Amino acid sequence: MSQRKYVSLDPGWAVRDPDGTFRHGVFEGEDHHLDLWKFLQDQVFRGDLANTSVQIICEKFNYQRRQLDKGVNLVLISRNYIGIVELFSQMYAIPLYMSQVANKEFFNNKNLRDLNLYYPTEHERDAVSHLLWYLTNIEKDHQYLQVKR
DSSP, X not given: OOSEEEEEEESEEEEEOTTSOEEEEOOOSSOOHHHHHHHHXXXXXXXXXXXXXXXXXXXXXXXXXXXXXXXXXXXXXXXXHHHHHHHHXXXXXXXXXEEOGGGGGSSOHHHHHHTTOOOSSHHHHHHHHHHHHHHHHTSOOGGGGGGGO
């Protein structure tokens, strides 16, 4: 098993600890700036895994004008949260992978159920989907592909 912790954000979060266990959650309330910063600090600097290598995965923000034409509400605060993640990554030299929006579709809800990683909110499921995509396609950890057959 990898000695690396993986932290995925979208705006829910999913973590795979070095022992292979998954954790997940969402940030509560309206303003998550400080909560996000503290969460990242906790994942990197606190607890039994404080000296563990960490990889952050975050969904990339793609501005798409066509969505506005269809009446879809564009939530720009996502850019703020991504900026916090980028700043944290740069300040503490933590590797950051910006995942394309489409990557979360690689593991769909059925796949997540089959892996027992189907979480209560869409944001948690999106975060774990980005994490699984990263593990499978970047780290070449193919153990999760069994559900794709």
